[in-house]
Amino acid sequence: MNIRSLRFRMTAWYAGLLVGALLLFGVSVYVGLERYLNLTLQGMLASECRGIGTELLSQLPGKNADWLATEINEAYAPEVNSRFIRVSRDGAGVIYLSGAPKDGGFDARQIPFPPPRGDKKEGSRQIRLASGQELLVDTMTFTTPDRSHFVVESGMPYQQIQVVLHGLLLTLALYTPFIVLLAVGGGYWLMRRSLEPVDEITERAEGITSTNLSERLPVIRTGDELERLSAALNRMIARLEDSFQHINRFSADASHELRTPLTILQLELEGIVHNHSLSELLEEQIGSALEETERMSRIVESLLTISRLDAGETKLDKLPLDLGALVTSTTGEMSILAREKSLALRTCAEDEIWVAGDRTCLQQVIVNLIHNAIKYTPDGGTVDVRVRGDVGKAILEVVDNGEGIPTLAISHVFDRFYRVDKARSRASGGAGLGLSIVKSICAAHGAEVHVSSQEGRGSCFRVELPMVAASEKREPTTVLRKVSF
Amino acid sequence: MRLLLVEDEKKVSSNVARGLSAERFAVDVAADGQSGLDLATTYHYDLVILDLMLPKLDGSEVLRRIRSQNAHVPVLILTARDAVADKVGNFEAGADDYLTKPFAFAELLVRVNALLRRGPVSRSSVVRVGDLELDRLSQQVKRSGKRIDLTSKEYSLLEYLASNAGRVLSRTMIVEHVWDQSFNGVTNIVDVYVRHLRVKVDDPFEHKLIRTVRGVGYTVTQDTYS
Numbered sequence: 008m009n010i011r012s013l014r015f016r017m018t019a020w021y022a023g024l025l026v027g028a029l030l031l032f033g034v035s036v037y038v039g040l041e042r043y044l045n046l047t048l049q050g051m052l053a054s055e056c057r058g059i060g061t062e063l064l065s066q067l068p069g070k071n072a073d074w075l076a077t078e079i080n081e082a083y084a085p086e087v088n089s090r091f092i093r094v095s096r097d098g099a100g101v102i103y104l105s106g107a108p109k110d111g112g113f114d115a116r117q118i119p120f121p122p123p124r125g126d127k128k129e130g131s132r133q134i135r136l137a138s139g140q141e142l143l144v145d146t147m148t149f150t151t152p153d154r155s156h157f158v159v160e161s162g163m164p165y166q167q168i169q170v171v172l173h174g175l176l177l178t179l180a181l182y183t184p185f186i187v188l189l190a191v192g193g194g195y196w197l198m199r200r201s202l203e204p205v206d207e208i209t210e211r212a213e214g215i216t217s218t219n220l221s222e223r224l225p226v227i228r229t230g231d232e233l234e235r236l237s238a239a240l241n242r243m244i245a246r247l248e249d250s251f252q253h254i255n256r257f258s259a260d261a262s263h264e265l266r267t268p269l270t271i272l273q274l275e276l277e278g279i280v281h282n283h284s285l286s287e288l289l290e291e292q293i294g295s296a297l298e299e300t301e302r303m304s305r306i307v308e309s310l311l312t313i314s315r316l317d318a319g320e321t322k323l324d325k326l327p328l329d330l331g332a333l334v335t336s337t338t339g340e341m342s343i344l345a346r347e348k349s350l351a352l353r354t355c356a357e358d359e360i361w362v363a364g365d366r367t368c369l370q371q372v373i374v375n376l377i378h379n380a381i382k383y384t385p386d387g388g389t390v391d392v393r394v395r396g397d398v399g400k401a402i403l404e405v406v407d408n409g410e411g412i413p414t415l416a417i418s419h420v421f422d423r424f425y426r427v428d429k430a431r432s433r434a435s436g437g438a439g440l441g442l443s444i445v446k447s448i449c450a451a452h453g454a455e456v457h458v459s460s461q462e463g464r465g466s467c468f469r470v471e472l473p474m475v476a477a478s479e480k481r482e483p484t485t486v487l488r489k490v491s492f
Numbered sequence: 493m494r495l496l497l498v499e500d501e502k503k504v505s506s507n508v509a510r511g512l513s514a515e516r517f518a519v520d521v522a523a524d525g526q527s528g529l530d531l532a533t534t535y536h537y538d539l540v541i542l543d544l545m546l547p548k549l550d551g552s553e554v555l556r557r558i559r560s561q562n563a564h565v566p567v568l569i570l571t572a573r574d575a576v577a578d579k580v581g582n583f584e585a586g587a588d589d590y591l592t593k594p595f596a597f598a599e600l601l602v603r604v605n606a607l608l609r610r611g612p613v614s615r616s617s618v619v620r621v622g623d624l625e626l627d628r629l630s631q632q633v634k635r636s637g638k639r640i641d642l643t644s645k646e647y648s649l650l651e652y653l654a655s656n657a658g659r660v661l662s663r664t665m666i667v668e669h670v671w672d673q674s675f676n677g678v679t680n681i682v683d684v685y686v687r688h689l690r691v692k693v694d695d696p697f698e699h700k701l702i703r704t705v706r707g708v709g710y711t712v713t714q715d716t717y718s
Contacts, residue, residue: 138604266572267501270594277597297707306593370674378678
């Protein structure tokens, strides 16, 4: 999972905020409830003390301690309710002490007396017994009309509050992770659902290059931001397509329009060569003019080829053919050019590498790459041409140990008219279109062409063509042959 | 032999007409599709050279109408339109050959001759140029009775030059005939082979048969002209 993805990050934020909110809520509820229960308990104990003090102690001068015990037991039943009640009289000690509660929660005899603080003994305090129990005890002092002082204490174990609080804690602890998990899962699902179109747009946008600008991104008809995004991207692609078409159209038209004047120029010059006896100088000059006309024709031809391939106007005869065999035969034809420069032109082609392609076009790719390698490899070097199959791909590699390509130039070698060493290439007659043609043909075949190079060590051009399935293999049918004469 | 040239570009048509006349053809020129069609359907021509981009009536349409009336006259398409789809379409419509602009006149001439010769003329199995002798059946080459060993490519090249003896063949024509159009323009393969051929065919002899015509191409001829 990509932790930098919007989906992950938003879900994480969402989950974090939710956990924080739930924690805050839980703590507030817990503290609030604890406070409330404490106060309620205190109030209850205080009213008990007050009850004992005002209703019972005032009658005491006429009654004995047994009467008091009976009255308290009847009114408050401390053993049954787990209460602690103690009444003491100044100078006479304890006159009433509640018995052990039925649930055995605490031992009333162990509860210490309130610290002597003069007359001020009122208020509640917390007591922790040796057995570990905690009690809340409220103390009040009363003075009866016969001027005797009483201290009334009423207490209750904290346990009852703690049972409630534990219950709350348990509920929170059980439900919070469950709610968070549910919310995170739901949030992730929602995010994925709403971001799915973005993934699709991204994928399709990645696939759009200069060769398939006619494709469009899927437009999501939801009326939301994503629809606006995809529509905006589509309009941008449309504008790009327009300008690309303009460029292509321009190259094609310009090349096309140049052909007629070139024909005339060539015919006129040839007419002069054939029909007049010329001085050697004139023959030389006209010959030179003819050579330039031919060079111009070649450039025009190449430009037109590239423009048409790029515009998808060229109808290719894509038939299954054995790339290995085509490479072997083409290399054989070109070996004479390598011998001229004392280069070793070596071929290593696997058999039965079938691809679907236009034979003439693919041969053009092979010829251009080998010619390029021969041109930029000094005498005595080697040029290796390799063909192999690799998981559904036919790979053609032309590797030389020549002068290589500078790092800065490597991304431009397929550009039209680009030449690494301008002066030298012009002298060797190239127009800088050979590799552009290679690229255009490859693009038209759904193939990729890569170049890697180390200056001074050599270059490697690598073409990856999709292989065709074994069932599609068949000998190419005879295509249109030109009339022979 | 009477030829009809339908071409709207005046300079192209006058050059081609002049060249063809020099080769002893009678040439009529039409500058638009309609007049071309009128001429083609009125008179009997041995060959029609037809440009595709024509005013008034498109070349393809002219071709279709010519074919509907006269199924036999050879038609050579002259065009700047070289898309494969067009080529196939025009072959289906009955074109016999095509030539894309710009072209060398020699190329046009070779194709015209090929179209006119096609059919009745049987090619003899032995080609002779001066003391050079090529046997098409055994692919043996002799000069002054001495056997010359050639590789198969060298043989194809020499045969092409010799069977068009006296005509200058452009590098484009040679590449497309002997090799494949993929080699066209990219490589200097023709020059390299011609050099090899010269070493074997011309170097041992006083009289050189293979000549370079600067800017145009190569020719095999026994004349020692200019």
